[in-house]
Structure formats: C-alpha cells, structure tokens
Amino acid sequence: MEAASHLKDEFLATVSHELRNPLAPILTWTQLLRSGTLDEAKSGARSKSSSATSLSQAQLIDDLVDVSRVVSGKFRLDVRPIDLVAGDQGARRTRRSLRATPSRSGCSSCWMSGRA
Numbered sequence: 001m002e003a004a005s006h007l008k009d010e011f012l013a014t015v016s017h018e019l020r021n022p023l024a025p026i027l028t029w030t031q032l033l034r035s036g037t038l039d040e041a042k043s044g045a046r047s048k049s050s051s052a053t054s055l056s057q058a059q060l061i062d063d064l065v066d067v068s069r070v071v072s073g074k075f076r077l078d079v080r081p082i083d084l085v086a087g088d089q090g091a092r093r094t095r096r097s098l099r100a101t102p103s104r105s106g107c108s109s110c111w112m113s114g115r116a
Contacts, residue, residue, distance in 0.1 A: 015064065022057040026050045 029050045032038050069075035 018060055019057065022053045026053055026057075
C-alpha cells in the first residue's frame, strides 16, 4: 500500500510539473504582448509559440482525462474487426509521401528519412 501511495505521489509530482512548465512562457509572452513592447513581427511569432504550447498542454490534459476515465471504468472502447492489410498499406503510402517531402526546417536539401 505504501509503494502504491509513493507511486501516486511521484505521478502527481510529474503531472503537476508537466502542467506548470508550459504556463511560464505562456504567461510571460501574454504579459509582453499586453505591455505593447513587442513589435508586430515578434508578437506574431510569440503568439504562435504560445499557441503551440497551449495546444501541447491541452493534449496533456486530455490524456489525463482519458486515464481518469480508464481508471474509473468510464472509458469505452469500440471493439470491432479491422482490416490490418488496408491499414498497413495506408501507412506505407503515407511513409512514401513523407519521404518525398522536404523537412520542416526549411532546408530544401534536407529530406525525411526512416527505416521500413
């Protein structure tokens, strides 16, 4: 029982850190945007950054809600047969198209790579 309690405390500490960590840059940039000290170019870039951080945090919260549903028995899976061959073929098509796509770094000579 003590080990379970320790694991729960450790999990809560990690979750609280993961939830709190993205808040600092969001709050900082919000304050800077409100102060009017950033030019329009920097404001746009920081707004995108804060938006991405917010989305990441929202995904973490959604994942925690899903875990809570699983633990409480409120998470329902729709179990049904699937066509694994079609799924595999779709994944392979996606992989082939990604190989032909330049990287997001903006480097036109950089290409995504991976192993089959």
